[in-house]
Amino acid sequence: MTFDLLVGSxxxxxxxxxxxxxxxxxxxxxxxxxxxxxxxxxxSGIETEDMPPAEGSTYARLWMQSGDIDPAPQKGDEIASGxxxxxxxxxxxxxxxGLWLLLRQxxxxx
Numbered sequence: 001m002t003f004d005l006l007v008g009s010x011x012x013x014x015x016x017x018x019x020x021x022x023x024x025x026x027x028x029x030x031x032x033x034x035x036x037x038x039x040x041x042x043x044s045g046i047e048t049e050d051m052p053p054a055e056g057s058t059y060a061r062l063w064m065q066s067g068d069i070d071p072a073p074q075k076g077d078e079i080a081s082g083x084x085x086x087x088x089x090x091x092x093x094x095x096x097x098g099l100w101l102l103l104r105q106x107x108x109x110x
Contacts, residue, residue, distance in 0.1 A: 007096040011065055015039050022062070024069055025078040040064035040101075042081065059104055060086060066099040073101065083109050 018041045025035040044060040062079055066072070072091070079086045079101065086103035093099050 004097070011096060011098060014041065015065070020081070023080040024073065025080065026073075027076050027078065028074060038064055038068050038079075040079075059089070059102060062086075062101045062103055064099050064101070066093050066097055068099075072099075078106070079103055080109060085109060 019039040020042065022038050022040055022042070023035055024038045040062045041064075042060060042062050073088055075088055075090065077088045079088065085106045085108070087106045088101050089104050090102040091099060092102075
């Protein structure tokens with residue numbers, strides 16, 4: 001078994017155990033505003049912003065498989081949980097086929 005297959009198996013096991021469903025919404029797309037369900041592991045409240053756009057705004061990180069969104073997500077796209085909508089601020093791929101999304105809390109879900 002190759003290293004990539006082993007890492008892929010570990011990644012999938014982590015998502016199966018700790019992952020939650022989120023809604024990804026592409027902001028700049030044609031046709032506009034496509035959205036679909038993704039699975040990821042969210043770390044919320046990891047850092048408070050120096051100059052938040054709203055009272056109590058925080059950053060969060062979402063880890064997911066890098067190939068789950070094609071084409072890749074872009075800065076400004078949205079990730080929604082059941083209670084919060086986040087904007088993607090930055091993306092970082094890891095060596096094991098994962099993708100870290102740094103998210104800014106944008107608004108609550110009503």
